[in-house]
Amino acid sequence: MRLSWELVHSKQPQDVQRGIAMLQASLANSSSPLQQREKLYLLAVGFYRSREYSRSRELTDQCLEIAPDWRQALSLKKAIENRITKDGVIGIGITLITIGLIAGGIVESLVRRK
Secondary structure (H helix, E strand, O other): OHHHHHHHOOOOHHHHHHHHHHHHHHHOOOOOHHHHHHHHHHHHHHHHHOOOHHHHHHHHHHHHHHOOOOHHHHHHHHHHHHHHHHHHHHHHHHHHHHHHHHHHHHHHHHHHHO
């Protein structure tokens, strides 16, 4: 577990992926709900650090089914929701800028024709 923890918290993306793979392989062998909860949480952290927010949220929800009041999982879930919201706002902004540029180009080409 310690190695998995270190890997999913690493700054190196390939280490995070190794940690995720180790945890996924060992998840079926979890003998207790506490151990399963820990592994699900570490997987959620790994996916969060890999920017796979929807998968991270699913795993965090599974953790919270086992332990609804677990503060670490609740904090991670809030961070995931904030990141998803932020990415959505950025995506909307990029879309609006693109639409504005296209509309500006169309207007400019119509003005030049006259």
